[in-house]
Amino acid sequence: MTSAVPKIVALVGAGVIGRGWIRVFAPHGAQVRVYDPNPAQIPQTLAWLEQDLAADVAEGFVTAAERDTVLKNTRGEPDLAKALADADYVQESAPEKLDVKHALFAELDRVAPAKAILASSTSALDIGEIAKGLPGERRCVMAHPFNPPHLMPVVEMLAAPGTDPAILQKACDMLAACGQIPVRMNRYVKGFLGNRIQAAVVREALHLVESGVADAVAVDAVIRDALALRWATIGNFGANHANADEGIAQYFSRYGGSYAMLMEDLDSSSPRFDPQVLRQIADAIEQREGVKGVAAFVRKRDVMVKELNQLKRRHEARK
């Protein structure tokens, strides 16, 4: 069986979301071409790539040889037609505006070779709308990453009504071959899967703080040092399954009634997002993590997530 890694990948849009894809594809041998309509963006993105890799090498997460592979396999390409030439997979990461993405997909569909899959990074729009009426609708898919994608491996996948199921499958296979975890949605819903679940957590967590039940560090500790220990290792359904001797069906037959009552008590309105409360939260959690400023905070997260991913991969390999 030949590898499903795409030989040539075109990244269309090289901002924060677009650039993240470089580190998904390039380490696995794909030739990655980085295009942006603003030509000045391209060298900035390549400079970011060098820095990001250098930090990983310094911390031991990436070898010098792995860094060199990524750099060797990545090149900027300010000409869209050249970026798309012979591409097997095109990942669009343009601004979240339907008219922009629709027009761009029409162009990609005209210019990209017939074999190329056209994937959108959209975090909000319906791929059915983006690809609507295009001659090549059959080769259009949504592939929505988390950020940064090589550290948060899940990719939410959705077909347009006219997408060829074999194309969706091939896109999933390509992403899986590059170490990602593609997950399929069966239809469009606002926020897809991840942002919906995140919104549910943000809502309850902020309500608890805004209504004075507990302070932000207390609420966040419950997530960071209790619930998410389960979620990050065995998932939410896994945590439910582990909570009764006979598993999840027994758990909810026993506690479903209590859950239903508790769910009724949750506040379903939007939190106030009070800026003063939010600034206090920022100070409190920076103190908790022992870092100053968002950049240092992000760096700490990324280092810990890399270690956590290593831990999980060791267990995955043992299965």
Add this chain to the structure above:
Amino acid sequence: MTSAVPKIVALVGAGVIGRGWIRVFAPHGAQVRVYDPNPAQIPQTLAWLEQDLAADVAEGFVTAAERDTVLKNTRGEPDLAKALADADYVQESAPEKLDVKHALFAELDRVAPAKAILASSTSALDIGEIAKGLPGERRCVMAHPFNPPHLMPVVEMLAAPGTDPAILQKACDMLAACGQIPVRMNRYVKGFLGNRIQAAVVREALHLVESGVADAVAVDAVIRDALALRWATIGNFGANHANADEGIAQYFSRYGGSYAMLMEDLDSSSPRFDPQVLRQIADAIEQREGVKGVAAFVRKRDVMVKELNQLKRRHEARK
């Protein structure tokens, strides 16, 4: 400064929740007395303790010397008065019935020495009701653990209306000295903090599966391999803070409107908890984790959580 570790701890109720407290207190030098109204429960609990420690020693999480310390510091005591004699801290883990807990607290208050703090493991009841009208209401607190408590270090703390604030502080200090993370609630709400946030996640995750938007493994992957990587390392508010260059206040000033719209779209009814769907979920996640049966599933979770806690402690030590 003398250590805040309590010298003598009485555990009243030795079921799954009560027994978990042994491994919180005994490793830190507390003398732990294990009482249960059913005398047959006590040797069962001590046998469980030996097994639980043996598994940890076999896997390298606990040294033989640490195991011996826990065993040396723990004894069963079928006589309540003897269990309570000279106790500094009493942890009640009786069934979740208000009349049972209220009567038990009245008895503990009569029998325990004046210096003893009386803490309840209740996961649902209001400590204000449990301690209502007792002569010793001032020394009563809620200390609700996650399970197992030595792996899920957060303890939700709440005072009764008549609790002496110095007693609540002392209980928090004792738990922190034993490696726990006590978090204070300012008033009673159903489900406290953790079960509310968990219910919010369960609701949205099950709705997505029951309504056919995606299958359970897809929904759970979004939690396990994306969102919870952030939550377990930097918390929910930390994840929000890391998501905009100027932090959480900027993040929600930019995206609060999108969140509010998305929150309106979340289904606020209870899921159906359909047993057939739940059994399919069980099969799918056991296959995903490469384990068969709930006991193996729990064991895998515990091993991974221990490793994750070690990872987090290394970062904590670096602050």
